Amino acid sequence: MTTTAEIKATWAPLLLADPSPALRWLVMRHLLGRLENDPELRELVGLRDLDPLLVELLSQQSANGSWRRPGRGAAIQATSQALLRLGYLGYGLEHEGVNRGAGYLYANQHDDGSWPLGSDEESSDRYSNYSMIPLQTSMPLRALAAIGMAEDPRSERAYGWLLDNRLPDGAWPSGMASGNFAGVAGYRRIPHSRWGCRTNTTAALICLALHPSRRRSAEAKRALDLLLGRENLDRQAFGFEVARVLGAEPARGLFTYFARFDAALFLDLCWRVGGSLEDVRISNLVEFARNEQGPYGLWEYRPRPHASRWITFDVLRSLSNLDESSDWITLEPRTPFQPYPARERRF
DSSP states (O other): OOOHHHHHHHHHHHHHTSSOHHHHHHIIIIISOOOTTOHHHHHHHHHGGGOHHHHHHHHTOOTTSOOOOTTOOOHHHHHHHHHHHHHHTTOOTTSHHHHHHHHHHHHTOOTTSOOOSSSTTSOOOTTTTEEEOTHHHHHHHHHHHHTTOTTSHHHHHHHHHHHHTOOTTSOOBSOEETTEEOOOOGGGBOTTOSSBBHHHHHHHHHHHHTSTTGGGSHHHHHHHHHHTTEEOOOGGGTTHHHHHHTTSSOOOOSTTTTOSOOHHHHHHHHHHHTOBTTSHHHHHHHHHHHHHOOTTSOOOOTTSGGGHHHHHHHHHHHHHHOBSSOSOOOOOOOEEOOSSOOOOOOO
Protein backbone atom coordinates (compact mmCIF):
# COMPACT_ATOMS: atom_id res chain seq x y z
CA MET A 1 0.00 0.00 0.00
CA THR A 2 1.35 3.46 -0.97
CA THR A 3 1.83 5.77 2.01
CA THR A 4 1.27 9.54 2.10
CA ALA A 5 5.01 10.13 2.37
CA GLU A 6 5.66 7.94 -0.67
CA ILE A 7 3.05 9.82 -2.69
CA LYS A 8 4.59 13.16 -1.67
CA ALA A 9 7.99 11.87 -2.76
CA THR A 10 6.54 11.47 -6.24
CA TRP A 11 4.42 14.62 -6.71
CA ALA A 12 6.92 17.05 -5.19
CA PRO A 13 9.72 16.47 -7.74
CA LEU A 14 7.22 16.26 -10.59
CA LEU A 15 5.69 19.63 -9.74
CA LEU A 16 9.05 21.25 -9.07
CA ALA A 17 10.30 20.00 -12.44
CA ASP A 18 7.49 21.75 -14.31
CA PRO A 19 8.74 24.31 -16.86
CA SER A 20 6.49 27.01 -15.39
CA PRO A 21 8.34 29.07 -12.75
CA ALA A 22 4.96 30.39 -11.60
CA LEU A 23 3.82 26.88 -10.71
CA ARG A 24 7.11 26.09 -8.99
CA TRP A 25 6.75 29.27 -6.94
CA LEU A 26 3.22 28.34 -5.89
CA VAL A 27 4.28 24.81 -4.92
CA MET A 28 7.19 26.02 -2.82
CA ARG A 29 5.15 28.75 -1.18
CA HIS A 30 1.88 26.95 -0.47
CA LEU A 31 2.71 23.23 -0.38
CA LEU A 32 6.29 23.12 0.89
CA GLY A 33 5.97 26.11 3.23
CA ARG A 34 9.03 28.02 2.03
CA LEU A 35 9.31 31.51 3.56
CA GLU A 36 9.62 34.66 1.49
CA ASN A 37 13.32 35.03 2.29
CA ASP A 38 14.12 31.55 1.01
CA PRO A 39 16.84 31.87 -1.68
CA GLU A 40 15.14 29.49 -4.15
CA LEU A 41 11.80 31.20 -3.69
CA ARG A 42 13.34 34.64 -4.22
CA GLU A 43 14.98 33.43 -7.42
CA LEU A 44 11.62 32.21 -8.72
CA VAL A 45 10.02 35.59 -8.02
CA GLY A 46 12.08 37.04 -10.85
CA LEU A 47 11.81 34.02 -13.13
CA ARG A 48 8.02 33.86 -12.99
CA ASP A 49 7.81 37.26 -14.70
CA LEU A 50 9.12 35.44 -17.79
CA ASP A 51 6.50 32.70 -17.58
CA PRO A 52 4.69 32.41 -20.95
CA LEU A 53 1.37 32.31 -19.08
CA LEU A 54 2.08 35.83 -17.88
CA VAL A 55 3.92 37.23 -20.90
CA GLU A 56 1.26 36.18 -23.40
CA LEU A 57 -1.55 37.52 -21.24
CA LEU A 58 0.08 40.92 -20.71
CA SER A 59 0.77 41.24 -24.44
CA GLN A 60 -3.00 41.24 -25.03
CA GLN A 61 -3.76 44.06 -22.58
CA SER A 62 -5.08 47.28 -24.12
CA ALA A 63 -3.76 50.74 -23.36
CA ASN A 64 -6.75 51.47 -21.10
CA GLY A 65 -5.96 48.43 -18.95
CA SER A 66 -8.66 46.17 -20.36
CA TRP A 67 -8.60 42.87 -22.20
CA ARG A 68 -10.92 41.83 -25.02
CA ARG A 69 -11.90 38.53 -26.53
CA PRO A 70 -10.85 38.23 -30.16
CA GLY A 71 -13.55 39.63 -32.39
CA ARG A 72 -15.91 40.39 -29.50
CA GLY A 73 -16.70 43.06 -26.97
CA ALA A 74 -17.50 42.20 -23.36
CA ALA A 75 -14.30 43.81 -22.12
CA ILE A 76 -15.41 43.67 -18.50
CA GLN A 77 -15.78 39.90 -18.56
CA ALA A 78 -12.52 39.41 -20.48
CA THR A 79 -10.66 41.75 -18.13
CA SER A 80 -12.12 39.94 -15.13
CA GLN A 81 -10.91 36.61 -16.50
CA ALA A 82 -7.42 37.98 -17.15
CA LEU A 83 -7.11 39.46 -13.64
CA LEU A 84 -8.37 36.20 -12.20
CA ARG A 85 -5.46 34.37 -13.81
CA LEU A 86 -2.97 36.97 -12.60
CA GLY A 87 -4.33 36.68 -9.09
CA TYR A 88 -4.12 32.89 -9.22
CA LEU A 89 -0.47 33.19 -10.26
CA GLY A 90 0.17 35.28 -7.15
CA TYR A 91 0.24 38.80 -8.59
CA GLY A 92 -1.34 41.84 -6.95
CA LEU A 93 -1.41 45.60 -7.32
CA GLU A 94 2.38 45.77 -7.12
CA HIS A 95 2.30 44.65 -10.77
CA GLU A 96 1.61 47.39 -13.31
CA GLY A 97 -0.62 45.25 -15.54
CA VAL A 98 -2.73 44.17 -12.59
CA ASN A 99 -3.01 47.76 -11.39
CA ARG A 100 -4.20 49.02 -14.76
CA GLY A 101 -6.68 46.16 -15.14
CA ALA A 102 -8.17 46.84 -11.72
CA GLY A 103 -8.41 50.52 -12.60
CA TYR A 104 -10.42 49.65 -15.72
CA LEU A 105 -12.90 47.54 -13.76
CA TYR A 106 -13.38 50.16 -11.06
CA ALA A 107 -13.84 52.87 -13.72
CA ASN A 108 -16.84 50.94 -15.06
CA GLN A 109 -18.43 50.28 -11.66
CA HIS A 110 -21.79 51.87 -10.83
CA ASP A 111 -22.31 54.00 -7.75
CA ASP A 112 -24.37 51.24 -6.08
CA GLY A 113 -21.41 48.84 -6.31
CA SER A 114 -22.62 46.81 -9.30
CA TRP A 115 -21.23 46.58 -12.83
CA PRO A 116 -23.12 46.98 -16.13
CA LEU A 117 -25.63 44.31 -17.03
CA GLY A 118 -24.84 42.33 -20.18
CA SER A 119 -21.94 43.20 -22.46
CA ASP A 120 -20.30 46.57 -21.93
CA GLU A 121 -19.37 49.07 -24.63
CA GLU A 122 -21.71 47.45 -27.14
CA SER A 123 -25.47 47.40 -27.59
CA SER A 124 -27.21 44.14 -26.80
CA ASP A 125 -30.84 43.10 -26.46
CA ARG A 126 -30.02 39.74 -24.91
CA TYR A 127 -30.64 40.90 -21.35
CA SER A 128 -33.09 43.71 -22.10
CA ASN A 129 -35.80 42.12 -19.92
CA TYR A 130 -33.47 41.80 -16.93
CA SER A 131 -33.04 44.51 -14.33
CA MET A 132 -30.49 42.50 -12.34
CA ILE A 133 -28.31 39.39 -12.69
CA PRO A 134 -25.97 38.71 -9.73
CA LEU A 135 -23.26 37.54 -12.18
CA GLN A 136 -22.94 41.09 -13.52
CA THR A 137 -21.18 41.96 -10.27
CA SER A 138 -19.77 38.67 -9.00
CA MET A 139 -17.63 38.16 -12.13
CA PRO A 140 -15.55 41.37 -11.81
CA LEU A 141 -15.67 41.25 -8.01
CA ARG A 142 -14.16 37.76 -8.00
CA ALA A 143 -11.25 39.03 -10.10
CA LEU A 144 -10.65 42.00 -7.82
CA ALA A 145 -10.74 39.76 -4.75
CA ALA A 146 -8.27 37.37 -6.40
CA ILE A 147 -5.69 40.15 -6.75
CA GLY A 148 -6.10 41.19 -3.12
CA MET A 149 -8.63 44.03 -3.52
CA ALA A 150 -11.52 42.46 -1.61
CA GLU A 151 -11.34 44.99 1.22
CA ASP A 152 -11.08 48.04 -1.01
CA PRO A 153 -14.09 50.33 -0.27
CA ARG A 154 -15.23 50.01 -3.89
CA SER A 155 -15.17 46.23 -3.62
CA GLU A 156 -17.01 46.37 -0.31
CA ARG A 157 -19.80 48.28 -2.05
CA ALA A 158 -20.02 45.43 -4.54
CA TYR A 159 -20.23 42.89 -1.69
CA GLY A 160 -23.04 44.96 -0.22
CA TRP A 161 -24.89 44.91 -3.55
CA LEU A 162 -24.51 41.13 -3.81
CA LEU A 163 -25.84 40.55 -0.30
CA ASP A 164 -28.76 42.92 -0.92
CA ASN A 165 -29.78 40.71 -3.87
CA ARG A 166 -29.52 37.45 -1.97
CA LEU A 167 -32.65 35.32 -1.56
CA PRO A 168 -34.13 34.77 1.92
CA ASP A 169 -33.11 31.08 1.76
CA GLY A 170 -29.43 32.03 1.29
CA ALA A 171 -29.05 31.39 -2.45
CA TRP A 172 -28.80 33.87 -5.31
CA PRO A 173 -31.42 33.95 -8.10
CA SER A 174 -30.90 33.88 -11.84
CA GLY A 175 -31.93 37.52 -11.76
CA MET A 176 -34.93 39.77 -12.03
CA ALA A 177 -36.76 39.82 -15.36
CA SER A 178 -39.82 41.97 -16.02
CA GLY A 179 -40.20 42.52 -12.29
CA ASN A 180 -40.14 38.82 -11.36
CA PHE A 181 -37.54 36.25 -10.44
CA ALA A 182 -36.17 34.74 -13.63
CA GLY A 183 -36.79 31.06 -14.17
CA VAL A 184 -34.03 28.59 -13.32
CA ALA A 185 -33.07 26.05 -15.97
CA GLY A 186 -33.00 22.48 -14.74
CA TYR A 187 -29.23 22.05 -14.93
CA ARG A 188 -28.81 25.09 -12.65
CA ARG A 189 -31.33 24.21 -9.99
CA ILE A 190 -30.35 24.01 -6.33
CA PRO A 191 -32.14 21.06 -4.70
CA HIS A 192 -33.65 22.91 -1.75
CA SER A 193 -34.17 26.41 -3.12
CA ARG A 194 -37.19 27.51 -5.14
CA TRP A 195 -35.49 30.33 -7.06
CA GLY A 196 -31.83 29.68 -6.32
CA CYS A 197 -29.51 29.44 -9.32
CA ARG A 198 -26.39 27.28 -8.96
CA THR A 199 -24.31 29.42 -11.34
CA ASN A 200 -25.14 32.69 -9.61
CA THR A 201 -24.83 31.20 -6.13
CA THR A 202 -21.46 29.60 -6.93
CA ALA A 203 -20.09 32.86 -8.34
CA ALA A 204 -21.27 34.87 -5.32
CA LEU A 205 -19.87 32.26 -2.92
CA ILE A 206 -16.45 32.40 -4.60
CA CYS A 207 -16.40 36.16 -4.03
CA LEU A 208 -17.16 35.66 -0.33
CA ALA A 209 -14.59 32.86 -0.06
CA LEU A 210 -11.84 35.18 -1.33
CA HIS A 211 -12.60 37.89 1.24
CA PRO A 212 -10.35 37.78 4.35
CA SER A 213 -13.21 38.23 6.83
CA ARG A 214 -16.39 37.44 4.90
CA ARG A 215 -15.17 33.98 3.90
CA ARG A 216 -16.22 32.47 7.24
CA SER A 217 -19.47 34.47 7.42
CA ALA A 218 -22.91 32.95 7.91
CA GLU A 219 -23.81 33.98 4.35
CA ALA A 220 -20.87 32.09 2.88
CA LYS A 221 -21.53 28.98 4.97
CA ARG A 222 -25.21 28.96 4.05
CA ALA A 223 -24.44 29.23 0.32
CA LEU A 224 -21.92 26.39 0.51
CA ASP A 225 -24.36 24.25 2.48
CA LEU A 226 -27.03 24.72 -0.20
CA LEU A 227 -24.64 23.95 -3.05
CA LEU A 228 -23.36 20.79 -1.37
CA GLY A 229 -26.94 19.52 -1.34
CA ARG A 230 -26.54 18.50 -4.97
CA GLU A 231 -25.10 15.00 -5.16
CA ASN A 232 -23.09 14.82 -8.36
CA LEU A 233 -19.43 13.84 -8.73
CA ASP A 234 -18.26 14.21 -12.33
CA ARG A 235 -14.76 12.84 -13.01
CA GLN A 236 -14.61 14.53 -16.41
CA ALA A 237 -15.14 17.96 -14.83
CA PHE A 238 -12.66 17.48 -11.97
CA GLY A 239 -10.24 20.41 -12.17
CA PHE A 240 -12.12 22.23 -14.94
CA GLU A 241 -12.15 25.56 -13.11
CA VAL A 242 -8.37 25.63 -12.61
CA ALA A 243 -7.90 24.75 -16.28
CA ARG A 244 -10.25 27.58 -17.26
CA VAL A 245 -8.54 30.13 -15.02
CA LEU A 246 -5.20 29.28 -16.64
CA GLY A 247 -6.62 29.48 -20.17
CA ALA A 248 -6.46 25.76 -20.96
CA GLU A 249 -10.26 25.76 -21.21
CA PRO A 250 -12.27 28.57 -22.83
CA ALA A 251 -14.00 31.06 -20.54
CA ARG A 252 -17.39 31.68 -22.07
CA GLY A 253 -21.04 31.82 -21.16
CA LEU A 254 -22.97 33.61 -18.45
CA PHE A 255 -25.69 31.40 -16.98
CA THR A 256 -23.80 28.36 -18.26
CA TYR A 257 -20.51 29.45 -16.68
CA PHE A 258 -20.79 26.93 -13.83
CA ALA A 259 -22.83 24.34 -15.70
CA ARG A 260 -20.34 21.64 -14.71
CA PHE A 261 -20.04 20.41 -11.13
CA ASP A 262 -16.31 20.62 -10.48
CA ALA A 263 -15.53 18.75 -7.26
CA ALA A 264 -12.03 20.28 -7.16
CA LEU A 265 -13.56 23.77 -7.08
CA PHE A 266 -15.78 22.77 -4.17
CA LEU A 267 -12.82 21.35 -2.26
CA ASP A 268 -11.23 24.78 -2.59
CA LEU A 269 -14.41 26.48 -1.37
CA CYS A 270 -14.77 24.07 1.56
CA TRP A 271 -11.43 24.94 3.12
CA ARG A 272 -11.79 28.66 2.50
CA VAL A 273 -15.28 28.84 4.00
CA GLY A 274 -14.47 26.47 6.88
CA GLY A 275 -16.35 23.32 5.98
CA SER A 276 -15.46 20.39 8.19
CA LEU A 277 -14.57 16.82 7.31
CA GLU A 278 -17.20 15.84 9.88
CA ASP A 279 -19.72 16.70 7.16
CA VAL A 280 -20.21 13.45 5.23
CA ARG A 281 -20.71 15.37 1.98
CA ILE A 282 -17.28 16.99 2.34
CA SER A 283 -15.58 13.78 3.45
CA ASN A 284 -17.06 12.08 0.39
CA LEU A 285 -15.62 14.82 -1.81
CA VAL A 286 -12.21 14.15 -0.27
CA GLU A 287 -12.59 10.40 -0.76
CA PHE A 288 -13.62 10.96 -4.38
CA ALA A 289 -10.56 13.14 -4.96
CA ARG A 290 -8.12 10.73 -3.32
CA ASN A 291 -9.49 7.83 -5.35
CA GLU A 292 -8.74 9.79 -8.53
CA GLN A 293 -5.12 10.49 -7.58
CA GLY A 294 -2.71 8.66 -9.84
CA PRO A 295 0.12 6.37 -8.75
CA TYR A 296 2.66 9.20 -9.05
CA GLY A 297 0.62 11.55 -6.89
CA LEU A 298 -0.85 13.59 -9.75
CA TRP A 299 -4.43 14.21 -10.80
CA GLU A 300 -4.72 13.78 -14.54
CA TYR A 301 -6.97 16.23 -16.33
CA ARG A 302 -7.91 14.13 -19.32
CA PRO A 303 -9.41 16.83 -21.60
CA ARG A 304 -6.23 18.98 -21.30
CA PRO A 305 -3.37 16.89 -19.87
CA HIS A 306 -0.97 19.86 -19.75
CA ALA A 307 -3.12 21.36 -16.97
CA SER A 308 -2.73 18.27 -14.75
CA ARG A 309 0.15 19.58 -12.62
CA TRP A 310 -1.67 22.84 -11.94
CA ILE A 311 -4.78 20.95 -10.87
CA THR A 312 -2.63 18.69 -8.70
CA PHE A 313 -1.21 21.75 -6.92
CA ASP A 314 -4.70 23.14 -6.37
CA VAL A 315 -6.15 19.89 -5.01
CA LEU A 316 -3.18 19.30 -2.71
CA ARG A 317 -3.54 22.83 -1.33
CA SER A 318 -7.21 22.21 -0.62
CA LEU A 319 -6.63 18.85 1.04
CA SER A 320 -3.88 20.26 3.25
CA ASN A 321 -6.10 23.12 4.47
CA LEU A 322 -9.35 21.26 5.19
CA ASP A 323 -10.40 21.23 8.85
CA GLU A 324 -10.91 17.96 10.67
CA SER A 325 -13.53 19.70 12.81
CA SER A 326 -14.85 23.25 13.14
CA ASP A 327 -18.01 25.18 13.95
CA TRP A 328 -19.40 24.13 10.56
CA ILE A 329 -23.10 23.19 10.71
CA THR A 330 -24.90 21.41 7.89
CA LEU A 331 -28.64 21.71 7.37
CA GLU A 332 -29.12 20.38 3.83
CA PRO A 333 -29.30 16.65 3.00
CA ARG A 334 -27.67 15.28 -0.13
CA THR A 335 -30.11 14.99 -2.99
CA PRO A 336 -29.53 12.95 -6.17
CA PHE A 337 -29.29 15.40 -9.05
CA GLN A 338 -31.80 15.31 -11.88
CA PRO A 339 -31.79 18.39 -14.10
CA TYR A 340 -35.14 17.57 -15.65
CA PRO A 341 -37.04 14.94 -13.61
CA ALA A 342 -39.31 12.66 -15.63
CA ARG A 343 -42.98 13.51 -15.29
CA GLU A 344 -45.65 10.91 -14.84
CA ARG A 345 -47.72 10.27 -17.91
CA ARG A 346 -51.35 11.26 -17.51
CA PHE A 347 -52.56 8.40 -19.67
